[in-house]
Amino acid sequence: MYYRSQSRWQKNRFQAALLALALLLAATLLVSCSNSEGNTEGNTAVPPGGEDEEPGNGEQENPEDPGEEIDYQALGVNEAGRIMILMYHEIGEPEDVWCRTPDNFRKDLETLYEAGYRLISMSDLLDGHIDVPAGCSPVVLTFDDGNAGQFRYIEKDGRQVIDPDCAVGILEEFYAAHPDFGLAATFYIYYDNPFRQQENIQHKLEYLVEKGFEIGNHCYTHGILSRLSPEDARRELALHVKRTKEYLPGYTVRSLALPKGEYPKDMSYVIEGSYEGTAYHNEGILLVGAEPAPSPFTVKYDPAALPRVRASETGVEGYGLYDWLERLSNNPELRYVSDGDPATVVVPEEMAEQIDRLRLGNRTLIPY
Numbered sequence: 001m002y003y004r005s006q007s008r009w010q011k012n013r014f015q016a017a018l019l020a021l022a023l024l025l026a027a028t029l030l031v032s033c034s035n036s037e038g039n040t041e042g043n044t045a046v047p048p049g050g051e052d053e054e055p056g057n058g059e060q061e062n063p064e065d066p067g068e069e070i071d072y073q074a075l076g077v078n079e080a081g082r083i084m085i086l087m088y089h090e091i092g093e094p095e096d097v098w099c100r101t102p103d104n105f106r107k108d109l110e111t112l113y114e115a116g117y118r119l120i121s122m123s124d125l126l127d128g129h130i131d132v133p134a135g136c137s138p139v140v141l142t143f144d145d146g147n148a149g150q151f152r153y154i155e156k157d158g159r160q161v162i163d164p165d166c167a168v169g170i171l172e173e174f175y176a177a178h179p180d181f182g183l184a185a186t187f188y189i190y191y192d193n194p195f196r197q198q199e200n201i202q203h204k205l206e207y208l209v210e211k212g213f214e215i216g217n218h219c220y221t222h223g224i225l226s227r228l229s230p231e232d233a234r235r236e237l238a239l240h241v242k243r244t245k246e247y248l249p250g251y252t253v254r255s256l257a258l259p260k261g262e263y264p265k266d267m268s269y270v271i272e273g274s275y276e277g278t279a280y281h282n283e284g285i286l287l288v289g290a291e292p293a294p295s296p297f298t299v300k301y302d303p304a305a306l307p308r309v310r311a312s313e314t315g316v317e318g319y320g321l322y323d324w325l326e327r328l329s330n331n332p333e334l335r336y337v338s339d340g341d342p343a344t345v346v347v348p349e350e351m352a353e354q355i356d357r358l359r360l361g362n363r364t365l366i367p368y
């Protein structure tokens with residue numbers, strides 16, 4: 001009897017030790033892509049846009065321990081690699097070419113997180129301010145059209161609450177559980193009724209910006225720019241900016257997602273122009289397909305033609321999110337992997353020739 005209970009006790013203790021070990025291992029894996037610096041938190045816990053930081057002063061943010069060096073080789077650091085800008089449309093039912101179900105959207109976030117991706121905003125990409133932990137890869141989320149399932153209020157117990165199954169609800173829930181994933185996305189809306197609840201437009205736009213999300217241009221009435229005269233195109237682009245500023249005084253719309261991905265031969269007036277006194281400047285212009293965007297530090301980077309990856313599993317013909325996740329994992333030279341310091345651009349020696357020195361700004365190039 002005594003022997004048996006002692007044996008059970010020993011067995012329990014052994015199981016407890018195993019459990020502790022497993023928990024420790026899981027915690028280590030979950031904390032970050034790599035913790036060779038031990039400072040992986042803090043980098044992304046603040047929603048992008050929450051801080052006014054200039055690129056290039058990463059030293060203050062990441063006080064380096066002179067004794068600790070990052071093993072670029074071991075982490076596969078490659079800041080000349082490509083960055084996925086994911087394109088979503090509706091979040092809802094049923095799953096379709098242009099509609100992702102709430103559960104599949106959750107699956108996308110989980111998969112990205114597990115594979116070492118962390119969110120950055122479109123503005124961060126345009127600024128070349130890529131602040132994700134060492135060993136992680138940045139990813140940008142974009143939503144076109146301002147569909148209802150992207151940001152919806154529902155009534156619960158007599159109160160208006162954010163629908164937990166809309167994109168904003170899902171993103172906030174995921175961020176609460178995984179603060180190191182970050183919280184960022186750009187909503188490329190058009191007017192008159194972004195997110196389809198007229199009475200909530202003002203509140204929703206304010207809410208999004210306050211949370212660090214961004215508003216992008218998708219033309220005032222979803223006009224297809226290749227089919228419009230330059231004057232009508234300027235109207236489409238400028239009236240969006242004017243209307244957005246009416247809701248959000250002082251807000252700068254920095255990027256454009258081309259409706260249907262179509263653009264005119266002459267892009268000059270799409271990039272910059274004005275109409276009836278309202279000026280616009282699209283520092284970044286997003287296409288519809290079909291590959292990750294070049295690193296903003298490389299000669300291939302063209303902010304006026306940024307390709308996106310369709311976050312869909314339907315009709316993507318080998319070029320959807322899951323195809324690219326696999327391709328990037330099988331071909332590490334294609335994938336942007338950060339060294340954890342936004343003030344440096346670290347690339348394998350053989351990739352150094354792809355770097356455009358003019359795009360480095362005051363960042364330090366470190367080939368290894």
Ligand SMILES: [Zn+2]
Pocket residue numbers: 144145218222258259260
């Ligand atoms: Zn559209």
